[in-house]
Amino acid sequence: NAGVTQTPKFQVLKTGQSMTLQCAQDMNHNSMYWYRQDPGMGLRLIYYSASEGTTDKGEVPNGYNVSRLNKREFSLRLESAAPSQTSVYFCASSEALHPYEQYFGPGTRLTVT
Amino acid sequence: KQEVTQIPAALSVPEGENLVLNCSFTDSAIYNLQWFRQDPGKGLTSLLLIQSSQREQTSGRLNASLDKSSGRSTLYIAASQPGDSATYLCAVELQFGAGTQVVVTP
Numbered sequence: 001n002a003g004v005t006q007t008p009k010f011q012v013l014k015t016g017q018s019m020t021l022q023c024a025q026d027m028n029h030n031s032m033y034w035y036r037q038d039p040g041m042g043l044r045l046i047y048y049s050a051s052e053g054t055t056d057k058g059e060v061p062n063g064y065n066v067s068r069l070n071k072r073e074f075s076l077r078l079e080s081a082a083p084s085q086t087s088v089y090f091c092a093s094s095e096a097l098h099p100y101e102q103y104f105g106p107g108t109r110l111t112v113t
Numbered sequence: 114k115q116e117v118t119q120i121p122a123a124l125s126v127p128e129g130e131n132l133v134l135n136c137s138f139t140d141s142a143i144y145n146l147q148w149f150r151q152d153p154g155k156g157l158t159s160l161l162l163i164q165s166s167q168r169e170q171t172s173g174r175l176n177a178s179l180d181k182s183s184g185r186s187t188l189y190i191a192a193s194q195p196g197d198s199a200t201y202l203c204a205v206e207l208q209f210g211a212g213t214q215v216v217v218t219p
Contacts, residue, residue, distance in 0.1 A: 033207065042117070042202060042209035043157075058207065090156060098206060099144035099164050104157040 002026055004105035006091050012111045013081045021076040021108050023091030031094045032074035033102065034058075034066060036087040043090060049074055050097045081112045115140045119203060119210035127218050132190035134213050136203035141181045148177050148188050149202045151212070157202065161188070193217045 007022045025032065030051045035043040035058075045058030047066040055066050063085060065077045074093075078085060089108045094100040116139045126132060136146070145164050149157040161170045161177040163186065169178045174191040190197055195217050202212040 035209075040211065042119075042211040043204075044209070045207050048207065092157075099162075101147060101159055101162045102204070103159065104149075106156045 004091055004093055004103055006089075006105040006108050008108060009106065010109050012113065013078075014113055015082060017081050018077070018079050019081065019110075020078075021089055021091075021110075022073070023075065023105060024073045025091075025093040025103070026072065027093060027095075027103065028071070029093040029095050029103075030071070031097050031100070032068065033092040033094075034064075034074070034076045035090045035092065036060065036085075037090060037107075038087050046076065046089075048097075081110075083112050086110060086112045115143075115205055115208045117203060117205050117208050117210040119201075119213050121213060122211065123214040123216075125216040125218060126193055128193060128195060130193055132188075132193045132197065132215060132217075134188040134190075134201050134203075134215070136186040136188070136205075136210055138184045138186075138205045138208075140205075141184055143181065143205050145206065146177075146179055146186050147204045148175075148186075149204065151200045151202060153200075160201075195219050 004025045033048040034046040049055045049068040052071045091105040092102045094102045118137045147162045148160040163179045176189045179186045200212040200214045
């Protein structure tokens with residue numbers, strides 16, 4: 001049982017380049033989330049998907065887009081990367097939006113130069 | 114907007130002491146509160162989830178309490194061990210605190 005998986009684990013981009021972070025869960029969860037974590041800070045919500053076919057903005061959505069490809073997969077796209085997007089990105093899932101436990105992936109460490 | 118605060122940002126205790134970690138939040142109308150552990154360079158591991166209707170949850174040496182009226186939760190770790198060294202984060206639904214970095218010295 002893999003839980004929540006994320007690819008890639010590490011990525012270095014130049015300013016202006018684009019990339020997509022992939023996330024998949026095998027727990028049949030309805031809700032999925034993307035967070036970013038910066039040094040000394042807690043996690044901040046970028047986007048979430050309460051159920052298949054829906055997506056909503058979180059606290060820091062600017063510069064990102066998401067796609068809920070199916071119930072298992074939720075991707076995060078940076079269209080034109082900026083140094084301010086250097087961060088560790090975590091994907092999470094839960095059975096439903098509230099009041100259920102979140103399960104996290106191992107993270108993607110992204111550096112934008 | 115819900116704000117979640119964890120104080121202190123860091124603490125160090127000798128092995129065997131009990132750990133007390135605090136989490137406060139501004140809006141008492143919550144569904145749940147979750148405590149996580151994060152080791153350096155790793156993802157988050159869920160420790161305990163407390164539903165809004167619950168006052169506490171226990172798992173082994175861990176006990177978490179919830180007082181919605183005062184906007185506080187406390188995570189107790191009994192008889193700390195060096196392996197408990199990590200950063201502990203609390204989340205009120207989708208809003209996270211900045212965490213408390215714990216070092217347990219042998």
